[in-house]
Every structure is written in C-alpha cells, then in structure tokens.
Amino acid sequence: MPDVTILQVVPRLETGGSEQSTIEIAEALTRAGAKALVATEGGRLATALREAGGEIIPLPMASKNPLTILANARHLTRIVEERNVTLLHARSRAPAWSAYLAARRTQRPFVTTYHGAYSGRSRLKTLYNSVMARGDRVIANSRYTARLIESRHPVPPDHLHVIYRGFDTTAFDPDRIEPERVDRLRDAWGIGPGQRVVLQAARLTRWKGHLDTIEAARLLKAQGSLGDAVVVFAGDSQGRDDYLAELEAKIEEAGLGGIVRLVGHCDDIPAAFTLADLAVVASTRAETFGRTSIESQAAGCPVIVTDVGAAGENVVARDGNESFTGWVVRTADAGALAAALAEALSLPRQTLDEIGQRGRRNARTRFALHDMQRATLTVYDELLGTELAASFR
Template sequence: MSDVTILQVVPRLETGGSEQSTVEIAAALTQAGAKALVATEAGALATALEDAGGEIIELPVASKNPLTILANARHLARIVERRNVTLLHARSRAPAWSAYLAARKTQRPFVTTYHGAYSGRSRLKTFYNSVMARGDRVIANSRFTAGLITSQYPVPPEHLHVIYRGFDVSAFDADNVAPKRLDRLREVWGISPEQRVVLQAARLTRWKGHPYTIEAARLLKDRDQLGDAVFVFAGDTQGREDYRAELQAEIDAAGLTGVVRLVGHCDDIPAAFTLADLAVVASTRAETFGRTSIESQAAGCPVIVSDVGAASENVVPQSDLDAFTGWVVPTADAHALADCLGEALTLSPQALAEIGQRARSNARERFALHDMQRATLAVYDELLGTGLAATFCPAKQL
C-alpha cells in the first residue's frame, strides 16, 4: 500500500478527541503500509503523531479568516499534487473548507468526520457548517450525531458511516490497575475500602448536571437510602471557582458535607472507575459521543446516564433485562436519578458485578480502538478500491 497517501487536516494537535483520532488513524495507516500526512498547526500531540509514523505539514489551518482558508486551499492543492496524495480527510470546519476546495481542484476523494454538533442559527452559519456534510463519505461518531447530520443536510444514507470513537479498553481492565493505584485514590479522596463510591467524573461546568446529583443524594438521605455511599465529583474547575463554591454551598445546605465530595482533577481515570461502585453521567446538554459512559463500562462499573445526546446509546438499557449494562434516566430529573440510584445501591455486590461484567464486554465489543481504526480504513478503501483495512494488523500497535 506504499502508493496510498492520506492527508488528514486538523486545526491543531492538542489533547482532544479529534486530535487523538488523527494520531490513531496515522498509526493505522502506517501499520497498513500507507503514508500518513497531517496538515495542522502542530501542538501537544505532534511528537505522538510522528512516533505513530505520521508526517506533519505545518499550515495555519485553524484560522477562520476566509482569505487564509483560500490560501490554505491553494497550499493543500500543491501538496496533493507534489506528494501524490490519494485522499483528504478533514475533522473540523475551517480546515475542511480548505481541504474540500483542494480536493475538488485536484479531483481527489474527500472525507469528513463529525466529532461534535454544530449550531446553525443563521443562513451563513448553516452554510459554513455544511462543508462537513460535503464529503464523498461522511463519518459520524454516534447514531445521535448521524441523526443531526441527516436532519440538516441531504447526505445520502450510503455515504454516511457511524464509527464510534475507539480507545484502549485494556487500560481499564481490573487486571491492569494495580491495587496501589486504588489505595492512592482512597487516600486522596478520604474513602475507606468498605464505603461504596458513586463517581461523577466530569469537569465542573453547569451543564454536566452536578446540582441534580446533589439533589438526588439529598433525596436518598431523606429516604434513609444513602447508607455508607460517598458521592465523588472528580473534575477540573477550569477556572470556574464560583461554580465550585456554589456546588459546595448546595452540598452543605443539603446536609451532605463529607458525603458529596469535590475532589478536583483525577489523573487516573481507569483506577477511579475501577474503584467506583456506580458511575453517573448527569449531563443536561447533548454530547455527540459521551466517552465517560464508555470508560466506566470498560472498567466494569455500571453507569447511570441522562437521556440526552449519545450517552444513552452507549449502554444497553434496563429494558433488556438479560443484557443491560446501565440505566437511562430523564434529563435534569433529580427524583428519577434518586430512584435509580436507590435501586442500584440496594443491589448485592454479586448483582452489580454481573452488570459490570456485561458492561465491560459491551465496551470491548463496540468501542475498541482497533475497530475504529479498521472501520475508518474501510471507508478509505470504499473510495480508493484499496485493501487497507484487510492489511491493517492491530497486534502491531505500540
């Protein structure tokens, strides 16, 4: 496959989902014997990209200035011709316009990936967003995202592919989480081994729904259903100190001081979910993927998610009694969340472990990194008539 050269275009190589996917696809292309080029303004993941076998071509593709977008298109077209690029793949709107124009000028296939939802409150914004639907193939990171795309743009069903974000599920396997990592978290969080842990791993921002979890905990306390459970909010404030103070005031007013704990950033999420008995995703705004609901399952931690965005499609709901891996509750409904938590906290350790085992299998079967890589290469194959997906060997991954 040495005659295949794929040019990915991403604004910057920082630590985000689209950027990490760029690195992972570069690694897959290299393993399949193809060349992986990335036009970007570089960033924190530049070294990881090069270690994966990719080559960085620095361009100011993060700019939304129309003149810069046009200049980037001309640069990309020259790169396509000079490097014999066979396909362009864009992951964000501004660079997608440059890549789209270059692809059309050079008559190369063009692929886009939706990593998020784009609001179009004006005709101009809707037009600007439309470039992500102009790919010869369009990849959506969830069924929810695919639904948003088809509700706004006439993308033929055969051109739209749902490919879930993949990650290394083995990092969340209990066998790979040393006991000392769990002991360290217990010490930092001030939790004894006997206490049950309900974990909400999310940055401290209002739409993550922390107030509803606090109110649910208060309801459980009033019903005498709380027992020894401790609620842990693990996440950065990202400068929102006023919001953190507001949450602490709500905790204190509800008589939950010491029961609901704001522990700040957690640098060991696999250990956190391995330690937890239950996970909560209480978001009030739609997320197009919902990684937390998958990471918790990968660690064998049953999860409760609010019914908004893609999170609910990541779990097997309770309606499927023999297979369910998590609960889905109405959005912004503290009473429903309290009812669900009360039910889950009364389950025996064995029953929770059985749900957790199914959750772990669900994560492995649907969200493994190598599956995402192979599915993306298959999209390239569909347009190029190549065999990248068949050649790709995930066993060679570093």
C-alpha cells in the same frame, strides 16, 4: 497495492477526541503500508503522531479567517500535487473548508468526520457547518450524530457511515490496574474500607449536571437510601470559580458535607473507575459520543446516564433487559436519577460485579480501537478501490 497517501486536517494536536482519532488513524495507515500526513498547527500530541508514523505538515489550520482558509486551500492543493495525496480527511470545520477546496481543485476524494453537534443559529453559520456534510463519505461518531446530519443536510444514505470512537479498553481493565493506584485515590479521597463510591468524572461546568446529582443525593439521604455511600465529583473547574462556589454552597445547604466531595482533577481515571461502585453521567446537553460512559463500563463500573445525545447508545439500558450494563434516566430529572441510584445501591455487591462484567464485554465488543481503525480504512477503500483494511494488522 498502489502507493496510498492520506492527508488528514485538524486545527491543533491538543487533547480531544478528534485529535486522538487523527493519531489513531495515522497509526492504522502506517500499519497498512500507507503514508499518513496531517496538516495542523501542532500541539502537545505532535510527538505521539510522529511515533504513530505520521508526518506533520505545519499550517495555520485553526484560523477561521476566510483569507487564511483560502491561503490554506492553496497550500494544501500544492501539497496534494507534490506529495501525490490520494485522499483528504477533515475533522473540523475551518480546516475542512480548506481541504474541501483543495480536494475539488485536484479531483481527490474528500472524507469528513462529524465530531460535534455544530449548532447553526444563522444562515451563515449553517453554511459554515455544511462543509462537514460535503464529503464524498461522511463519518458520524454515533447514531445520534447521524440523525443530526440527516436532519440538516442532504447527504445520500450510502455516503453516511456510523463509526463509533474506539479506544484501548485494556487501559481500563481492572485486572491490569495495580492496587497501589486504587489505594492512592482511596486515601486521597478519604474513602473508608467497604464504603461505596458514586463517581461523576466530569469537568465542573453547569451542563454536566452536578446540581442534579446533588439533589438526587439529598433525596436519597432523606429517604434513608444513601447508606454510607459517598458521591465524588472528579473534575477541574477550569476557572469557573462561581460555579464551584455554587456547588459548594448547594452541598452544604443539602446537608451533604463530607458526603458529596469535590476532589478536583483526577489524573488516573482508570483507577478511579476501578475504585468506584457506580458512575454517573448526568449531562443536560447533548454530546455526540460520550466517552465517559464507555470508560466506566470498560473498568467494570456500572453507569447511570441521562437520555440526551448519544449517551444512551453506549449503555445496554436496564428497561427490563436481563443483560443490562447501566441505567438510562430522564435528563435534568433529579428524582429519576435518585431512583436509579437507590436501585443500584440496594443491589448486592456480587450483582453489581455481574453488571460490571457485562459492561466490560459491551465496551470491548462495541468500542474497540482496532474496529474503529479498520472501519475507517474501509471507508477509504470504498473510495479508492484499495485494500487498506485487509492490509491492516
């Protein structure tokens, strides 16, 4: 196979889906015998990128200043020529414009991954967003994202690929979670022996739907369907003190003090989902992927999600399906959420465990990291005529 050098561009290497995917593809390229370059401002994941075999090209890629974008394009053009880069892959809009210009100047293939919804409220913003659909191949991280792209941009169908985010499901395997980790959370959250836990693992921001979950818990308590279950909100307010105070007030007003618990940031989410009996993803705004619903299933924790964005794609819905792994309910509908919670909480623990086992299989078979890596390498092969996917181990 000829020498292959792939240049990915991303604003920074901080935490986030696009950043983690950048590292995972750099690792896959290295294992396939190719070179992996990343133009970025760097960040806390820089060491992880280097450990994966990638090389950082330091540039101010996070800047949205048009002059900086043009300057970055000139720098990337020089890098492409000097390092014999064979393909450029962009994951965010500002660096994508620089990479697009460099790719066209050097006549190299250009790939984009559409990670976000990218709302366009003006013609200028729509033009700015359009770079993410200008790739010779465009990767969507869900079918929902693919539909967004198709509705906004004239992308040829054979240029559009749906590749779900992949992740290491073994990190969430409950058989690999030491009991001490689960016990630590149980003690910290004040969970009694045998007490059922409904976990909403999400930062405290309004569109995550915490208020709907509080109202659903109030309805369940009024109906006598809540039993001894507690609802745990595991997430940081990230400075949204007014929203945190509003949640605390709503909990007290609903008579749910001690039942709905705000426990702050959780640094061991795999153990949290292992402890939980049910997970809730109550988002009211569309997300293009929705990792939390997959993490919960990987941990064997049945999940209830709202029918917005890509969340419903990740779950095998109840809807009369004997092989279901969770429930999909109407968005911003506390009554529908309460009904799903009541059904789930009424099930014997053995039945919930069986649903959880199906969820684990769903996560392993549809969202495995190596599948995402291989599918992305296949896109590169399609443009380059190489055999990276076949060389990937």
